[in-house]
Amino acid sequence: MATIDDVKKLAALARMRVGDAELAKFTSEFDAILAYVGQLEQLNLPKDLKAGKPPVRNVMREDGEPHKGGTYTEKLAEQFSAREGNALSVKQIIQHGKAFASAPRYEKTK
Numbered sequence: 544m545a546t547i548d549d550v551k552k553l554a555a556l557a558r559m560r561v562g563d564a565e566l567a568k569f570t571s572e573f574d575a576i577l578a579y580v581g582q583l584e585q586l587n588l589p590k591d592l593k594a595g596k597p598p599v600r601n602v603m604r605e606d607g608e609p610h611k612g613g614t615y616t617e618k619l620a621e622q623f624s625a626r627e628g629n630a631l632s633v634k635q636i637i638q639h640g641k642a643f644a645s646a647p648r649y650e651k652t653k
Contacts, residue, residue, distance in 0.1 A: 545573040 550569045554561045561569060625632035 545570050545577065549573065 547566045547570055550561065550566055550573055553573070554569075620626060620631060623631040624634065
């Protein structure tokens, strides 16, 4: 089980400042992550991994005939909320200089 000191050390390695109020939350989340990753120990893998290694192959498809240009343009443009001539407008989600109220703020330490 992870301790608050473990979380503090991990935060220091990540160069993050974590407030005292968040330490308990991160400690429980850290335990959940370790439990999830611990499931890998239950995998039944062969002792000699090189013997069962598949050959390397290119998984990219061959280029075929592309569709005619502009075929899907209007259908895609209809999905946008606003249009200004040939420019498509989207809702602004990034505000420079302001932090989102719902997102936690983690400050990097020096």
